[in-house]
Amino acid sequence: MNIGEIARRAGVSRSTVSYALSGKRSISPETRARIQAVIDELGYQPSATARALSSGQTHTLGLVFPPASSHYTDMQLDFIGSLVEAAAGFGYDVLMAASIGDGDKGLRRLVAERRVDGAVLMEIRLEDTRVDYLSEAGFPFVTIGRTGQPDHTRWVDMDYTALVGSCVQHLVHLGHRRIAFVNRSERLFRAGYESAHRSLTGFENACEEQGVAGAAYLCGDDAASGEDTVGRILAADPDTTALVTVNEAALGGLYRGLAVHGRKVPLDFSVAGIALSRWATAVTPQLTAADVSAAEMGRVAVELLLELLATPDAPPRHVLLAPPVSLRASTGPAPVSES
Numbered sequence: 373m374n375i376g377e378i379a380r381r382a383g384v385s386r387s388t389v390s391y392a393l394s395g396k397r398s399i400s401p402e403t404r405a406r407i408q409a410v411i412d413e414l415g416y417q418p419s420a421t422a423r424a425l426s427s428g429q430t431h432t433l434g435l436v437f438p439p440a441s442s443h444y445t446d447m448q449l450d451f452i453g454s455l456v457e458a459a460a461g462f463g464y465d466v467l468m469a470a471s472i473g474d475g476d477k478g479l480r481r482l483v484a485e486r487r488v489d490g491a492v493l494m495e496i497r498l499e500d501t502r503v504d505y506l507s508e509a510g511f512p513f514v515t516i517g518r519t520g521q522p523d524h525t526r527w528v529d530m531d532y533t534a535l536v537g538s539c540v541q542h543l544v545h546l547g548h549r550r551i552a553f554v555n556r557s558e559r560l561f562r563a564g565y566e567s568a569h570r571s572l573t574g575f576e577n578a579c580e581e582q583g584v585a586g587a588a589y590l591c592g593d594d595a596a597s598g599e600d601t602v603g604r605i606l607a608a609d610p611d612t613t614a615l616v617t618v619n620e621a622a623l624g625g626l627y628r629g630l631a632v633h634g635r636k637v638p639l640d641f642s643v644a645g646i647a648l649s650r651w652a653t654a655v656t657p658q659l660t661a662a663d664v665s666a667a668e669m670g671r672v673a674v675e676l677l678l679e680l681l682a683t684p685d686a687p688p689r690h691v692l693l694a695p696p697v698s699l700r701a702s703t704g705p706a707p708v709s710e711s
Contacts, residue, residue, distance in 0.1 A: 382410045432465045433677060434482045434491035436502060445593060447620050450648055451516070454670030455492060461671075462678060464489075476502055483511050490677045492516065496527075497564040512684070514676045516669055517566050524688060526680055528672040531694040532567050532618065532646065535662040536574035537581075538697050539616045539644040542660070544582045546614075547706035548642060551579065552605045553588040554598070554617035554626060561590055571618045571646070587612070591622050598625025599632065606633050613706050617645040627655055638704035644697070657701030668693070 375393075379386045384403060391397040392407045435455060437448065444452070456466045467488055469478035479502055482488055489512065493502055496517030503525060506513045515527040536553070543551055553575040555561060556568040572588055579586030587609060591601040601622065605612055617626060626643065635641035637657055645652075649663035672691050679686065 378407065378410050378414065381414075382407045430487065430489050431463060432467050432488045433459050433674070434479075434488035435466050435468045435494070436479050436482070436491055437468065437494040445621055447648060447651065450650075450666045451494060451670065454666040455516075455673060456670075457667070458671040458674040462674060464674070464678075476505065479505065483509055490514075490681055492673050492677060496566050498566050498569060499564055512677065512680050514673050514680065516673050518690070519566065522690065526676045526688045526690065528669050528676065528691040528693065530567070530646065530662075530664060530669075531692050532570040533574035533577070534694050535646050535697070536571045536616055536618065537578035538662065539646070539660075540575060540578035540582060540584075540586070542697055542699075543614045543616070543642055543644060543703065544584055546642065546703060548584070548614040549706065550585045550609060550612045550614075551587075552609075552612050552615040553586060554591045554601055554605075554615055554619050554622065554645075555588060556590065556619055557592045557597070558590040560593075567618065575616060585609075591617075591619050593619060593621035595622060595625030595628065598622030598627075599629035600625075602626055602629025602633060606635075613640065614642040614644070614703070617643070618647075619645075620647045620651045623647065623651065623655055623659065637702055640707045642703040642706075644703050649698075652698070652700065655702075660697060660700045660703040662695050662697045665693070665695070 375386050375389045379389045382389065384407065388399060388403065389407055391399055392404050435452065437452060459466050467482070469482045482491065483506070491506065491511065491513040493513060493515045494517065496515050496519060498520035500519050503515065503519055507525070515525060516529065518527045518529045519525070540551060553572065555572060556565060561568045575586060575588060587605070589601050589604060591597050598619065605615065615626070617623065627637065630637055630641050637643055644660045646664060647659060647661045648666055652659040652661040652663060676689060676691070679689065
């Protein structure tokens with residue numbers, strides 16, 4: 373079924389049907405109603421390709437989200453799902469461009485073929501070639517996360533530096549004086565993932581300001597690595613009584629490792645961190661944490677991108693989120709026996 377058949381049945385020209393569909397020219401209410409009746413009868417859906425050629429818009433957003441490893445983690449899928457849902461709320465589809473083993477070829481195809489109106493980038497690094505490429509190409513984009521020079525781009529991010537610092541302060545107020553920090557994997561840290569680096573800065577600054585001993589550990593994004601990291605922490609300093617983590621994927625392993633080494637949470641070891649709320653509340657005891665809202669970050673990213681598409685010359689806008697630390701059952705006073 374096509375425009376020509378609709379025109380024949382409605383007794384109008386093809387151009388009149390086109391105007392009724394696009395709204396580019398006014399037509400009489402009677403003619404519009406006759407055309408719409410035929411469309412409803414036939415169940416006609418305009419071709420997305422044809423609409424894109426006509427309007428110059430695809431009503432599709434690109435999501436550039438290379439997985440941290442060979443597969444997407446549950447946490448990454450939460451972010452992907454939230455962004456797709458947010459885009460759908462504004463009438464947009466989402467096309468993913470994953471860079472798995474091909475550098476940035478997926479991103480470059482997305483731009484060269486103009487298959488999307490704009491792009492959202494995730495898993496941002498302090499020095500990110502994808503951001504540089506899109507900036508130089510003049511292609512509309514926003515990022516979830518921010519580079520080391522974020523002033524000239526549009527982004528939404530968590531304030532990892534301040535939030536990790538808040539977790540340390542909370543533990544210090546409970547009397548803890550020897551605190552460990554469990555970061556992301558060595559590979560991601562060396563690659564310059566901004567959340568890993570900004571989190572470490574927040575931990576080191578807070579420990580220095582509070583006058584407590586702090587030790588940082590890199591940890592793979594899986595439960596086994598979390599359990600192993602607890603062993604390394606307690607072997608290096610058996611008097612450690614608390615840890616802060618930004619590694620959700622290792623959280624279950626951290627708890628298991630503490631249990632294996634005879635540490636009860638929170639009676640003689642406290643755990644705090646930054647995590648999606650559904651992950652913070654899925655462990656027992658529930659994690660004291662600054663709750664990441666994937667839904668809010670996805671929504672804000674889409675809104676920022678649509679603002680950019682509507683007003684390309686407007687100054688860049690940034691949204692830095694700093695939710696309060698939700699006090700749950702995983703933190704308590706430092707053990708009396710602590711020296």
